[in-house]
Each structure stands twice: as structure tokens, then as C-alpha cells.
Amino acid sequence: MDLNKILLYRITHIKNLDYIFDIGKLTCPNHPEKDPNYINIGDSILIQSRSNKQIYLSPYGSFNDYVSFYFGPRSPMLYNIWKGYNGVIQRPQDDIIYIITSFSNVKDCGKQFVFFDGHGYNHLSECYNNDSGLKEIDFKAVNSEFWYETEEDPDIKRRKQAELLVFSELPIQCIIGLGCYSEEVRLEIIKKISKKNLNFVCNVRKDWYY
Secondary structure (H helix, E strand, O other), X not given: OOHHHOEEEEEEEHHXXXXXHHHOEEEOOOOOOOOOOOOOOOOHHHHHHHHOOEOOOOOOOEHHHEEEEEOXXXXXXXHHHHHOOOOOOOOOHHHEEEEEEEHHHHHHOOOOEEEEOOOOOOOOOOEEOOHHHHHHOOHHHHOOOOOOOOXXXXXXXXXXXXXXXXXXXXXXXHOOEEEEOOHHHHHHHHXXXXXXXXXXXXXXXXXXXX
């Protein structure tokens, strides 16, 4: 398995980028340098529940000690954000930006991590902290355009949301690039990147959105 080809996707509000660019890293919720004005885009109830869930493999801690990434785009959470479902604040997709790294980049940066073969909060999902666990990720489900549960596959939504958690922080040098919904937003982000003399790209990727 080519680790360089295993991409990791984090979605965030566009207004969070300035702080990330300023401090030069992504930070976990428990980080001493976390953004005091961070805009959460997810399910506030789930975020609170995850904050208390412990990780039972090294480097341990709770979910709030990690920066989370999906193994694939078009997550059910993004759908909820777009539609304003399940108590999630509805936001235009132009406000949601993908931050992309890869499995190999996380390792090359010397970062500790764990990952789950499905949604990390789901009791059916197993946790791993080494390369051998990657064979348990259902990459077909992770990269599928449709993830609605059916009688034939009632578990696809959980597997679609397989996630990797980076312990504490991820240096901005580990970022491969950014993805956005429109050309207008891409040009706005390119200006931010240029001001900070960063060397990664931003591309319009409508196929990652709804």
C-alpha cells in the first residue's frame, strides 16, 4: 500500500485559516495555543461527547488531544452542515475549506497518531496506531459518493467516516494543499497563502462537496 496515496481530509471554516497560517500549525482543542476565536462547524453535542472519550492506544489522551482528519471527502458531517441537519448550524459550502495532508506526511513529520476503521465515536469502530491497521480501512466506502445505509449495507455510513487523529498538533509544512468549492474562494485563499509565503496550493474541488 502506497502511503503517499492515502490522503487525509480535514474540513474547517474559512475564517479559521488566518490563525492556522499565523501560528504555522493545526492545533487540537486542548492545545495551549488553540485559536480563541475558533469557529466550530460540526455537531456541538457530538463534539462535547467526543471530548470526554478516551483513546485506549498510545499516545492515549482524549479526542480533544488530537487534530482529526477523515480518510475521504464528502463526509456525512459536511452534508449536515450544508443542509443544517441534526442541530448543526447551516452554512454555505463556500465557507467550508478542506485541509489536505497524507498518511506519509504525518509519519514523516514525526507525529504520533491513531486511526479508526469507522467513525471514531461509534462503539463498532476499532482503533489502530500502526501501518498494519490500514488494511482494516474500507477505502471503497471512504471514497464512495453515496453513503446512505441500506439493507444490503447498513454499516456503510460508519465506515465512510473512518478517521485519523494526529496527536496535539500538525505543522503547516505537513499540509499538501487546500480544497474549496468555488473559484472566487480559491482566489481569496491564494491571497492569504501568498501573504504568508506558503508553498502549497488551493484547488477548486466541487466533487468533494454536495
